[in-house]
Amino acid sequence: MAGISTKTVHEIFRTMEYGSSSTNTATTAQSWLEKHSRTLGFFVDGTFSSPADRQTLDVTDSKSAVVCSTVCAKDEDVMSAVSSAARGFTTWRELSCYQRAKVLLKLASVLQRHSQCVSELCELSQSSTSPTVLIRLAQYYASWAQLRDTLMPEWTPHGVVVVSDDCSVYFLMLKVLPALSMGNSVIVVPGKTSALPALLLAQLFMEAGIPAGVLNVVTGSEVSLAAKLAQNPQVNYLTYCGCKQTGEAVAKAVAGWGVPMSFSLSQSSVCPFIIFDSADLDSAVDGVIELAFKKKRDFQWVLCVQESVLDSVVARLKLRMAGMKCVSLVTETDRNLIDVVVQEAQQQGATLIQSCPPPSTGGLYPPTVLCGLAPSCESVISPPPGPVLPLMSFRSSAEGVTLGNHSPHGQAASIWTEDLTLALESAKSLCLGSVWVNCHSVMDPALPICGRRESGNCTDGGREGLYQFLRPSLSPSLPRSSPSSINYAAFGSVASKFMIPEGFDPSSVPRFYPQLVSGQLRKADSGCSRSVLAPGGAVLAHCPDGGRKDVRNAVEAATKVQPGWMKKSPATRSQSIYSLADSLDKRRRDLAVSIQTQTSISFEEAEKEVELSISRLSDWAARCDKEQGGTPFPPQSGSALSTPEALGVLGVILPSSKPLLSLVSLLGAAVAMGNAVVMVPSEKYPLPALEFIQVLQASDIPAGLVSIITGSRDQLTQALANHSVIQSIWYWGSKEGCQFLQYSCINPLKRLWLHCEEEEEEAAGRNWSSSNPSLQEELWRKAVVWKSIWIPTA
Incomplete structure (x- = not known):
């Protein structure tokens, strides 16, 4: 028939012209x-x-x-x-x-x-x-x-x-x-x-x-x-x-x-984009193109592809990138950074995929993929600004998760697979705040955004x-005052001074209490000890004068045992904490005597503190399998999960008030949620904590999960603050100690919960005996970090 075109649909689309672009006059x-x-x-x-x-x-x-x-x-x-x-x-x-x-x-x-x-x-x-x-x-x-x-x-x-x-x-x-x-x-x-x-x-x-x-x-x-x-x-x-x-x-x-x-x-966070061999490769590559080559990105991305589909992904990237225009950079100085990174990557054996040759100068650069990089390459550790995407390969799915956790940041990840079991297992194993399955950059205020490690120490979004x-309402706030004059480099470096106190009787030999490090009773690595004094000044006992090496040994042991403890079911952790409460019940008299001897309160008051401590441990044992995440209902199609996870290894500098009750309250919150903990008892009243070591050893708590190190508070605080593995520090101490932690714990970044003990004592401080729900809620929330998982269904 006359007038009927013989062109195919494919030919029509190929010969179509773009209309004039609308000018956005704003x-x-x-x-x-x-x-x-x-x-x-x-x-x-x-x-x-x-x-x-x-x-x-x-x-x-x-x-x-x-x-x-x-x-x-x-x-x-x-x-x-x-x-x-x-x-x-x-x-x-x-x-x-x-x-x-x-x-x-x-x-x-x-x-x-x-x-x-x-x-x-x-x-x-x-x-x-x-x-x-x-x-x-x-x-x-x-x-x-x-x-x-x-x-x-x-x-x-x-x-x-x-x-x-x-x-x-x-x-x-x-x-x-x-x-x-x-x-x-x-x-x-x-x-x-x-x-x-x-x-x-x-x-x-x-x-x-x-x-x-x-x-x-x-x-x-x-x-x-x-x-x-x-x-x-x-x-x-x-x-x-x-x-x-x-x-x-x-x-x-x-x-x-x-x-x-x-x-x-989040702005400096490096996030993995992981493509498994079970993924829909066309959709995954579409996601890469959409995400990586925008002018302004919320995060920096690194592409990780399973080796069995690497060639297919690279071929699709070349096809999709062909003919793409250069992307304008935020500033022209970004061009110099990109040139340096690309040149260094090529010297290390990387090959380039570019949509077109880069212009010699100016604030434009073509979409670029750097293929064949090693995890140690600078462009992987700190990707440059602009449309440059590093690409690495991995063999097994476990190696892909390891590669995803390689970055010191922990903001988000996008994983692509049609295997739901693999998706959920990978999402759970990634140490990140948000995981998107077969999608990316999906956000809604109903789900928390929680930075991990160097990506942040707070949670935004959701309840x-x-x-x-x-x-x-019952928790005191930090006192407001001007900063003290502190030599941050020398903080905690003054060696402890041993002195024979007044009233020392050389005919009597006070008992020596060892500390608990890596699940074993030990002296301080330095070999030094310090005296534990009664309120009247008499020597009650001697204890180790721990230091940096003791903290290092304790953290090393905690790092080994904490992942296994975290993976145990909440019911199993609950039974272990119940066994700890039972061990404490069997030694209640010894603990009451140590509290009375150290603090000079009546024996009845000391017994009451022990009784409350047993009850508090039972509370945390009961809460182990009661604190769960949720499944919010975002407006987008799909499903979402929000789950609390353990922080990792915590450092706790204990308060002097209620030395046993405060210890078990903080310890119970930490281990109930799957964390390991390194605890520093009060310099003033260390005996109840040292006596509690016997209780720990008689319980089902895994060796190395809890360490108790005695010594100079400032010296041990400095050691905990500078250790990169410690994820959070709970501190009761001096105003100078609070200032040092705020100054130091931004690099490496840690979550801080700070209390100026001297000021809190004047203001009645935290009531450890209180059963107010908000106080335990605060403890629990300080012990967890949140992960959001997005799973689209349409």
Whole structure:
């Protein structure tokens, strides 16, 4: 028939031409910027202010054109923002849960109404975030604001919270909204790319009806500005999201000011993209192309492919990358970094897959895959910015998991396989916070995002992420004061001084108590000992003066036994802790005598402490198989799991108050959740802990899982802080010790739970005898880390 084409569908698609690309003028965002004369100041106490005598920073778009400028805050601006936030907190806290939830729900509708402006401004700032996900965040945390008093009645907000962010707007709001929903006021210190959206969102919060001062935005250098804000005595908490270098600078600047800090260092995290031979290779390669070659990525990725399908994956990559255009880099200096990394990889035997030859100069670079790399290659350990993807191969699925755990970071992973059993086993074995099965970068506030190792020490999202912005009503906070003058390099290095105390009787030989290291009774590696004194000054006993080598031996043993203990079923761990409680019951008189002798309390009080200790261990034994994760219902199709996991090896510097009860409370929480622990008894009252060693040896607790090392508190604190395997430190001690840990435990990064014992004693401190649910809940949450697993079904 005339007029009928004989072309096939394939030929039609090959000969089709692209239409003219629409030009995104971002008229709504440009209009908003023009209204503010393209110079945006601070948002404090519900209004914009732009002092005339301030330095400014230019904000540029993807083409390096200046969009507008922001103002750099001075000291008086910091004071103004903190004062406003303190007043706002008082107003916000007095509102009912329903009233706070109503504001956040209205924010969702306001965001929907102004979604075009939000989207365009995020695009201009090179911080692309869909307004839809921000609306979902507002709706989700509005419901938590409604339920706070019902589901968390024994918890109270911190007060004024500083949120410093150098990531995307989504991660910024993932901290701001839960902080507000729990009743805190917030001061935002945005990074360069999130400054404009943060200021616009602050204005939209006011339109939603949030009281003035509850949300403030102050711009400038995020390092110095966040530190200045946190040093103000009215600020109660600091959380940072961004890169490792900036986070480390913030931590060192704020150390010693008595402000709890948490860090989400996702921007510098290296994440594995693992393709098993059972994967749908076409879908997996599509995921690689979509994920790896974007201009701005949330994480750095490394591709790991099973050897049996390596050639097929490489062939598909070459086919998909053919003809792809160069990607613009964030800055032209990134080009120099890429050239150095690519040249070094080629010298080490890597082969290149590139979509086209790279231009000789400029801020453009083609999508590139570096094939045949070793795990020790610099481009694998620290991938360069830009569209460069390192590729490694592995033989077995177990080797693939090992390769996925090779990085010191622990943010996320994407694994591709059609074998559900392999997917779940691999997800469980990866030491990471989020695992996506046959997908990538899927996020929802219902599931926690939890950094492991060098990727962070806090949890965002889900119910679990709310607790960083709360504290138990009965739990004391860190005292606020100026930092002490400390030589961090020399902290804990002063050798113990042995002295014969007054009242020493040479005719009597006090008993020598060994310490417990690696499951064995041992003297200190140094061979030195120290005297244990009665309240009157008489020598009660001698104990080892442990040091760095003893800590190293204890951690080495704990590292070997902890994975096996963690893999035991909760019911098995429960029975072992019940056996520990039973062993303590059999030696209750000996423990009561040691408590009475050491602390000079009455024998009846000492017996009561032992009885409470037995009951507390039984509590933790009972909770072993009761604390479980959940299966949230995200709006996307598919299934999701949220599970608590053990941290690993913990260091615990024990308090002096209730020396036995505090020991078993902290020990029970740690081992019940699958951790190993290295404990340092109080220098003042070490005897109950040393007597407890006999109880441990008579129980079913595996040898090496618990070590008890006596000695100088500062020296042992320094050894624990500098050990890379220790994942968390619980500390009761001096103000100087708290300051040292905040300064030192950012590299390597650790989770800290700090208590200034002298200040707590004056303020009545933690009531170890209390059975308040929030206190045990706090202990449990300090002993676990959360993992989210996404499994798509459509």
